[in-house]
Amino acid sequence: MDQTLASQSPEGPSIPFDNSYAALPQGFYARSDPRPATAPRLLAFNAPLAEALGITGLEDRAALAQAFSGNHLPEGAEPLAQAYAGHQFGGFSPQLGDGRALLIGEVMGRDGHRMDLQLKGSGRTVFSRNGDGLAAIGPVLREYLVAEAMQALGVPTTRALAAVATGDRVQREVGLPGAVLTRVASSHLRVGSFEYFAARQDRTRMQMLLEFAIARHDPGAATPLDFLKGVIARQADLVAQWMSIGFIHGVMNTDNTTISGETIDYGPCAFMDGYHPATVYSSIDRQGRYAYENQANIIPWNMAQLASSLLLLETDTEAGIAAYTEAVNAMPGLIQAAWLNRFGAKIGLSEPSEADRALIEELLALMTNQEADFTNTFRGLADGTAAGEFSDPAPFRDWERKWQARLEREGDPQALMRATNPAVIPRNHRVEEVLAAATAGDMAPFEDLFRVLQTPFTLAEADAAYAKPPRPEEEVQATFCGT
Numbered sequence: 088m089d090q091t092l093a094s095q096s097p098e099g100p101s102i103p104f105d106n107s108y109a110a111l112p113q114g115f116y117a118r119s120d121p122r123p124a125t126a127p128r129l130l131a132f133n134a135p136l137a138e139a140l141g142i143t144g145l146e147d148r149a150a151l152a153q154a155f156s157g158n159h160l161p162e163g164a165e166p167l168a169q170a171y172a173g174h175q176f177g178g179f180s181p182q183l184g185d186g187r188a189l190l191i192g193e194v195m196g197r198d199g200h201r202m203d204l205q206l207k208g209s210g211r212t213v214f215s216r217n218g219d220g221l222a223a224i225g226p227v228l229r230e231y232l233v234a235e236a237m238q239a240l241g242v243p244t245t246r247a248l249a250a251v252a253t254g255d256r257v258q259r260e261v262g263l264p265g266a267v268l269t270r271v272a273s274s275h276l277r278v279g280s281f282e283y284f285a286a287r288q289d290r291t292r293m294q295m296l297l298e299f300a301i302a303r304h305d306p307g308a309a310t311p312l313d314f315l316k317g318v319i320a321r322q323a324d325l326v327a328q329w330m331s332i333g334f335i336h337g338v339m340n341t342d343n344t345t346i347s348g349e350t351i352d353y354g355p356c357a358f359m360d361g362y363h364p365a366t367v368y369s370s371i372d373r374q375g376r377y378a379y380e381n382q383a384n385i386i387p388w389n390m391a392q393l394a395s396s397l398l399l400l401e402t403d404t405e406a407g408i409a410a411y412t413e414a415v416n417a418m419p420g421l422i423q424a425a426w427l428n429r430f431g432a433k434i435g436l437s438e439p440s441e442a443d444r445a446l447i448e449e450l451l452a453l454m455t456n457q458e459a460d461f462t463n464t465f466r467g468l469a470d471g472t473a474a475g476e477f478s479d480p481a482p483f484r485d486w487e488r489k490w491q492a493r494l495e496r497e498g499d500p501q502a503l504m505r506a507t508n509p510a511v512i513p514r515n516h517r518v519e520e521v522l523a524a525a526t527a528g529d530m531a532p533f534e535d536l537f538r539v540l541q542t543p544f545t546l547a548e549a550d551a552a553y554a555k556p557p558r559p560e561e562e563v564q565a566t567f568c569g570t
């Protein structure tokens with residue numbers, strides 16, 4: 088009889104788990120079960136990503152909601168909270184860990200890459216401290232939307248597989264509807280994972296963590312130094328890419344800085360409208376530590392924390408310090424080179440040279456003076472509409488003449504610019520608008536914005552409103568962490 092019932096009940100998703108982190112010994116994590124959700128309801132599901140991960144049985148939305156709320160984890164899941172430490176706004180916490188997240192396992196994607204599946208907002212763990220382990224619909228959908236927008240923009244990022252409303256209330260400044268996000272990442276290892284064992288002077292586990300990380304992210308690395316250089320190269324590229332689309336992460340703590348080089352943690356992140364290098368949105372970043380332009384200074388600082396942690400593995404500390412210092416000191420040069428390539432492409436230069444740097448910086452200075460819209464000015468270069476982004480176009484016209492002269496040496500700068508400068512980004516006022524609607528129960532605005540952000544380099548006439556900067560009264564002044 089049981090069998091008859093089972094075959095009649097709708098099939099839930101099946102996930103081909105292949106877990107490796109759970110096989111690490113004691114000290115790396117704490118096993119923990121998700122908190123049951125009262126009335127799980129699927130808000131968003133990324134079917135193409137699920138298919139790329141080899142997940143099957145996607146037909147029944149109620150069953151997906153049961154699975155990705157954590158109520159009914161698919162067979163083979165081994166939920167656990169990962170241990171990590173971190174420097175938050177410069178101050179060190181020797182123990183943070185997954186306080187509101189659970190790694191449920193790993194799968195080998197169709198492309199042969201091992202990927203983590205993680206629930207976020209799934210209840211308290213031993214690492215929760217005073218937190219409730221929960222997340223509200225707004226921050227969950229914000230991460231879902233922005234992570235997938237970053238992916239479409241070509242920026243390395245963790246992905247969003249599912250967002251499920253739990254049917255439970257979450258107490259913040261006001262009571263809010265709760266939700267759980269399923270995040271997919273090429274791993275959840277961070278700088279803080281290494282700081283955790285460094286703080287404990289635990290050489291054995293540091294070595295195991297290094298081997299685990301190398302197998303996953305740097306199979307060619309033979310030494311901790313090789314590994315460090317790999318992380319530095321990925322992060323240098325990532326920050327240059329963020330800057331090239333006007334992205335401000337907002338909380339670049341070392342526990343939010345991945346080993347993979349993927350963007351993680353979309354708490355108080357924001358895209359700039361009007362350009363200014365000192366732009367900060369995060370309400371908790373009062374000193375501007377993570378301001379737009381300072382991102383390029385902070386990431387080497389974060390890499391220095393990784394380097395100090397890895398020193399634990401060196402027997403010759405003096406020589407280690409010298410070599411690691413050199414690797415970290417090389418990072419600003421890597422960022423500048425990546426920046427030049429990215430911003431060169433934005434003004435149509437296929438192989439920008441150092442001599443072109445001044446031309447780019449001159450444009451950015453003009454944009455700063457008049458707070459020209461970052462996205463629309465660059466996009467407008469290819470369309471001949473950039474001058475319209477300046478209240479006084481005269482200085483821009485002067486710059487434009489120099490630029491046109493430089494473009495004579497280029498093949499098809501228009502095509503390069505259109506492939507590099509998005510027509511549409513997740514503008515803060517639009518994001519806030521769709522999240523407010525979703526929190527009130529209406530998913531339609533979210534779905535429409537999500538659709539437009541899937542093809543950011545082309546914008547249909549009918550969707551032109553999504554490219555508009557906010558009117559003064561629409562401007563978002565501050566963003567808040569999802570806590």
Ligand code: AMP
Pocket residue numbers: 183184185186187188214215216217218219220221222338342343352354568569570
């Ligand atoms: P984040 O700001 O999301 O990077 O989180 C920093 C640390 O705080 C991590 O250890 C999180 O697990 C923890 N944390 C954040 N929000 C919560 C929450 N609502 N409940 C428990 N822990 C949390």
Ligand code: MG
Pocket residue numbers: 342343352
């Ligand atoms: Mg975090």
